[in-house]
Amino acid sequence: MASQREARPVVVVTGIGMVTALGVDVASSWDRMLEGKDGARPVDLFATEGCRCRSAAQAALPPLPSLAPPELRKLPRASRLAIPAAREALAQAGLLAADQRARLPQMPLCLATTEGGMEFGERFLEELLAGRKGRLQWVGRYQPHQQAIDLQRAFGLRGRSVVIANSCSSGADALGYAAQMIWSGEAACVLAGGFEALAETVFVGFDSLRILTTDRCAPFDRGRTGLLLGEGAAFLILESLEHASGRHARPLCRITGYGQATDLHHLTQPAPDGSALCRAIESALAQAKVEPETIGYLNAHGTGTSLNDESEARAYSRFFGVGWQIPRMSSVKAMIGHTLGAAGAIEAVFSILALQTGRLPPQWNSVSPLPEVEQALVRPGESPRPLSHVMSANVGFGGSNSTLVFSSHG
Amino acid sequence: MVDRLLLHARAVGVVSPAGFGAESLIQRTPPKEHAMQLSSSPSRSFPIFAVDRSHPRWRTWAEEPRLRRAGGLAQFLLEAIQQALAGIDEPSRQRMGLIAVLNNGSIAHIARFFSGYRSQGRRFASPLLFPETVYNAATSHAAAVLGLGGPSCSLVGDESAWIEGLRMARVWLELGHASTVLLAASEEITTASLAAFQCAGWLRGSRPFRPAEGAVALLLTVQPESALFALEAAPISLPYTSRKELLPVAARLARKMPTHLPVYPTAQGSWLGPLEKAVLGSHPVAEPYPYLGEAFPVSSGWQTIRAATLLSEGRPEILVPIWGSSHQLSWLHLRLVRRGRLPIPPLGRSEA
Missing domain, CATH: 3.40.47.10 (Thiolase/Chalcone synthase)
Structure with missing residues (x-):
């Protein structure tokens, strides 16, 4: 649908960051993708006995030296993937100060996920199944807005956040909505992206649908046998061209x-x-x-x-x-x-x-x-x-x- | 930044522990409490405000083929949206956007799916239950059953996600992404969510907090004609990342709110009630309706409608503070629409 506004702001991307099963940053993920490195490996995050499929594209967690070990232990895996990806995007856009805080603390967050900190939710449900009272630390850190809080804490962000959960298109929708926020004048610069960590419930769920491959994942092949679950995160800095020019940032694209x-x-x-x-x-x-x-x-x-x-x-x-x-x-x-x-x-x-x-x-x-x-x-x-x-x-x-x-x- | 577009609520839909339709929200007596047992300790139960599921209307939804595996979350959502769509023909639904706001989402299905595969083994996990565990399952059902052909989006968050939904609706309408937007929210109480509230200490005997369930829907347009009321999200939402930050953040929010307008209090039963009293003490207050429990973004929607019923020539504007119970604080600004249709028509009339 076409815009009703006469001239909407040009939206540019000034920073990108990602963590995938192929690498802990953009460069390593890109190089290995071009080389054809396969991210699939046996899952060791949780038990997979009984499942048809036992493999996934499990990522190596990037180090987070700025966080103390007790803080790190509190983070769900989703945040462990999201924070490094967001940091890389902020750094490339020139929005990360030496103290690792965001230079534009009021910048809104536009996030995407389908399961948030699911592994904490699983621990909570496990306790309930065992007839025990669940622990607040599990239930409190399960919901997706907790990852927004983790990102806000990590970078000292003080703007608002929105979490989109449109299943597998969530990440595209977070970027699309971030662009719309800028086009409509609702924001000038947005940190937008998606994150997902492998979790047993989702893995078992996809396995129950019999759509996980036990072979190589071969999209668009006549002999394709199913999908490979993966995990990772990616973040982009989207801003109006005017805003980017005002701070002498180099646009990567529009x-x-x-x-x-x-x-x-x-x-x-x-x-x-x-x-x-x-x-x-x-x-x-x-x-x-x-x-x-x-x-x-x-x-x-x-x-x-x-x-x-x-x-x-x-x-x-x-x-x-x-x-x-x-x-x-x-x-x-x-x-x-x-x-x-x-x-x-x-x-x-x-x-x-x-x-x-x-x-x-x-x-x-x-x-x-x-x-x-x-x-x-x-x-x-x-x-x-x-x-x-x-x-x-x-x-x-x-x-x-x-x-x-x-x-x-x- | 551009001038902010004022949104107009053309119709509403409500499912609440007090009944159906907007009029259920403005009854002068609180709804009846029910007792719900803790799954981990069945000898313990807590009072909740639940939707009356014995009403024949729920049978109709349960028999809807698309909803055959869905639960209360989807049924409540569809019922509220259908009320808001009364009288809207099919062609008008083709470019109608849908934004559904959720807090706990499909926790009932997640808990069932989890306990199923943990007790019977992973190879016996239910492929019928799993698709219903995703956050946007209920949104998808609503779009499919009610024939909504425009964009749809599911948002997750605390009470403040209602404000984010309103902002998204404004952006969609401003950009022509949709011709009208349904902003809806739904919440279902489950034994797992009850256990979560207990963990958080919200169910302690001394606290007035009552978990609640239900749904709400607003049909939003940019056209003032036939509108019930106009509304605008605050230009800001302020996050808090710890309990320690909450008071200073709330005080900052209160300083940014217009001071001359009456405020509809929204936190009287939640653990944020004392905070609301403290930071809004100097604001004129619109007397609230009886406590209806906490259903997170759904509560924000209910409070929006409740406050809107108090708009009048003598009180043409009201502020509705939105105290997010876990993350963000914000407010809504409601305005009387001249020659608008207030008071909100009862369900029977809008259905006709």
Whole structure:
């Protein structure tokens, strides 16, 4: 839907940060993605006996030297992933002071997650099941707004926070809403991102749906066998160009479009024709005022499940035409797994890196691609190409479909 | 920053321990208390304000195919939204946005799913229950059953998330992301949440705190025509990251609130009640309705509607402080709409 405002502020990205199963920062995650390092490993955070699948893209926790061990022990795993990613984004944007405090303490936080500090919730429920009174430390630190508090404490942030929980599109929606806040004049600079930690309940849940692969995760492959769960976090600094210029910050790119549409088909299954995703793409492109053929790279949701990839491939094929080759497309979930509430933010960072460098994350593990996307999938060894616009798409449980367009700046 | 767009509430929907519709919120007698047992210690029970689930209306929702595995959280949400949608035709719903605000979310399903796989083994975990554990399951059901074709979003947080929802609605309307927006909230009391309140010390005998459940919905537009009242979120929300910070943050918030406007007190039963009295002591007060318990963002919605019923020519503006019980503080500014439809019409009339 087009903006009603005559001239909305230009929104730029001035900082990015991420933690994935491939690395504890942007550079290491990006390098290993391009090299094709697989983040899958046997899960050792919790017991998986009885599950069909026993592996996930489990991340190594980055060190947090600024926090004392007692403080560190209180943090849920989600915060242990979120804080380093946010720090990296703040630092790149020049918004991190020497004392590790944010230079703009009133900056709002726009966060995304699907499970918050779930492992604390599990401990609480475990105590109740055993007939014991639960402990406040577990229940108090389970809810997602606790991770907002952890981030505010870590960086001395004093602005408001909002937590979006739209399942697997949450991360894209957090970035999209942060951009909308700036476009509407509600904010000038926002720290936005998503985080997700592996937790037993969610792992067992996906396993019960029989959509976790026991093989390699192969998005858009005819022989795909399911998704790989992952964990991680990514944060971006979004600000109006005017605000960024005022503090001499260097924009990495612009965020020019955000489209969102709700699929009413089923709680967990996308409509087979991918119509809601098409609407989200259409809306994002209209907002960005760019034609579909100008999108050079598309970071697809591509979970590796039968239903998602088929519906998604149909949507793209409807949108970009039969046998489409541009945009080039891949899903990074083959290597970092599906990071649920963090996925949209992490994949936005990969898209921005592609936009900046012209290098495209290959579609790993897809040896026999679905015909609808066969010509478009990025192959290992493809030469870098100049890009003006890239797109990142996410589809979630509950029918949330979200698309972001990033455009080069200057 | 641009001038802030004033939002108008065109219709409301309410599910509360006192009944259905806005009129349930303005009864002069408090709702009946029920006793709920602790799951970890069934000999102990605590008083709560619960929705009367024996009402035939709940059977209708339970029989809705999409809701066959959902629970009270989704049913309450759908009922409140349906009330707010009375008389709204299908084409008007196509570009209607939905923002659902939750605190505990689907904790009932999470607890059932967790105890199921822990007691029977992971390989017997229920694939039917798991999808209902996600925060946005109820939102998704509402959009699907009620045919809402615009954007939808689920927000999680304490009472202050209601304000964030209002801000999101304003942004969506300002940018044309949606033509109208339903802002809704839902909360269900479960034995697990009761145990959590006990842990937090909120259920101690000396405290007036009562857990409550229900839902609320506001249909928001930018058009003043046919509006019930107008509302605007405070330009700020202030976070607190510890109990120690709470008093100074609350005092700072009070200093930023307009001092000449009457305040509708909202914390009389929560542990924040004394704080509210202390920091708003000098403000003129609009006499509150009886205590209806704490249902987090739902309570914020109820308080919004309750305060709106007190708007009049003699009292055209009211402030509603929003005391987040775990994270943020803020307020709402309500305004009388000239030639508006106050008092809020009873449910029967808006359904007609």
